[in-house]
Amino acid sequence: MSTTPPATPPNPPTAPTRRATITDVAREAGTGKTSISRYLNGEFSALSPELRARIEAAIARLDYQPNQMARGLKRGRNRLIGMLVADLTNPYSVEVLQGVEAACHALGLMPLICHAANEVEMERRYLQLLTTYRVEGVIVNALGVREETLRPVGDGGIPAVLVDRRVEGLVADMVGLDNGAAAELGTRHLLERGFENIRFVVQPFERVSSRRQRVDAFDRAMRDEGRARGHTLVLDLADETAVERGLAELDRAIDSLDGAGTAPRVALFAANAPVALRLALHLNARYGAHWQSRVALLSIDDPDWAELAGITTIRQPTYDIGYRAVEFLHERIEGAQTGARDCLLPGELIVRASTAR
């Protein structure tokens, strides 16, 4: 690294210009604070055109911008909502975020994005912070934790909407993929395409409701087809040693099943994009660029590299999920008292070379 000297002349040590307040504007316009406040809130019907003009001029002259903090303090509402994201490196989260932002824009809300980075402690801290900043509501894409850590939200606390994952013991609105239908869709697709050996690969799912639902639906779909039950491989991506153990097990299965001539290939059903990526990287390293001729890969989530790799996916309606979550939250903020609602959106199967006939 190189910290180079200033490329531009040093700025003159301007006195940290104190921002103008409503009082300054009032004085500048030769009137009282109230009129300024009225002007700011669009109550023009109560302002003479003449006064209004003077105020406009004063505001422009002072480059005045109302202090939202003070506003919120008085009003009791600040139009802020929190968006707590478990893992921004997962493209799913970013896509949901876009829906959230669009909806906020439309509803006059301001989303504060907080990134827990898969750390329970971070989640706790941010939740605490959002609470002390008195956001009007939160959208929570929670880590797989129990209700305890999200004490301040939900029932007695500030309004909350869950995204993708439910939290044990917390009654709140919930928006996400219809995991059951999606996993079934994927499983049936693989069966239709003639894959006999299907393995569902998922991160530890005991504490994450969406993963659990996907596993369950996979098992059910396999049973419905007469299979005893599907094989499931749990891959804890946070533990590299465990991952390698799991992948070794997978390799053995592939080798033993795959040996017999033109036997149908093994199919892997990844529960989400991070898992799919890890699998693809491993298979690519082990079997070379042609790994897809030995193993088919299907994944829930449709990251941008899926098209490049040619793997089949089930795309989530991420944008809609985010948008809907904000709508739910907005209704709550406006005082809706209905019981906890669920909104389950369907996934879309995108067939690519990996499972094409």
Add this chain to the structure above:
Amino acid sequence: MSTTPPATPPNPPTAPTRRATITDVAREAGTGKTSISRYLNGEFSALSPELRARIEAAIARLDYQPNQMARGLKRGRNRLIGMLVADLTNPYSVEVLQGVEAACHALGLMPLICHAANEVEMERRYLQLLTTYRVEGVIVNALGVREETLRPVGDGGIPAVLVDRRVEGLVADMVGLDNGAAAELGTRHLLERGFENIRFVVQPFERVSSRRQRVDAFDRAMRDEGRARGHTLVLDLADETAVERGLAELDRAIDSLDGAGTAPRVALFAANAPVALRLALHLNARYGAHWQSRVALLSIDDPDWAELAGITTIRQPTYDIGYRAVEFLHERIEGAQTGARDCLLPGELIVRASTAR
């Protein structure tokens, strides 16, 4: 979509429990607000152990949480900084963000993440918003726009640090990749590996300083090697028609250059990951999975799919960039009056199959 009926019993219409205020706590503890305030600020030396205990009890009983808004209003500082991101779908941004978050955590700052989604209008709105919320500073990964839209920050306004991109007419600290060195590194690597035909592919760069620097460095490096000058292809990813036109031109170049038997392959040098992805998708569609035997691809940025696709990259020290930016900003917030500083960090070449011998 299916909006199912409540999965849980409707919550009893709890009266929207007003949060306890400092006054409530004072009353509950049988004392005045001042003592509570002192307690909150850790001025224990001025509190009898007995009173302190009573306060602790009262706070616990009321589940009191101080209102940060009111606090900030009074103090004049709220420990909030804004992080304005141009495009969160670019993995680069998310990675920088992680560095930002870590640094904020360490320095007791709270980052408000704002996502402009490549819309100048959004950028303007968020900047306005951050200003009215009186954040103490902003880190700006600006769109390629002129100073005008970021009027409120920089010199006379709130402290600002630029990330990756400089903004014309705005003097402020800047942290980012050493673009010149990185582009040169990549170019030399390709030349060393014997590629005769190198084409630099970049999004419209007139208004984005980092892109401009990369193009310039590429040209310079080519000239230094005796080449007249490198070919550059501009791809405006926001305009699909234009993209296809550009790719068609590229195809012609590849076909004409590549025909002669075992001629050295063409090399493409992508200025960043989004461009690289678009190129890879196109080449994959046109030449099939084996496109890399006809075209080599090198990219600045190292997205997760790069390993999978086996393309060579120049990884940016994204985490450090974010961390450093916050450090700079923090110094400014604390009153540092030095002139605008630059911090240019080096990229790391990661050689993969695409350009391996």
Add this chain to the structure above:
DNA sequence: CTGTTAGCGCGTTCAT
């Protein structure tokens, strides 16, 4: 139509 007054929740003198 317009200005005065009284807080919102909290920190800060300044007495006690």
Add this chain to the structure above:
DNA sequence: ATGAACGCGCTAACAG
């Protein structure tokens, strides 16, 4: 060691 009173920037009654 403790508390009363004032003010931060703004909005909301309540007069005039």
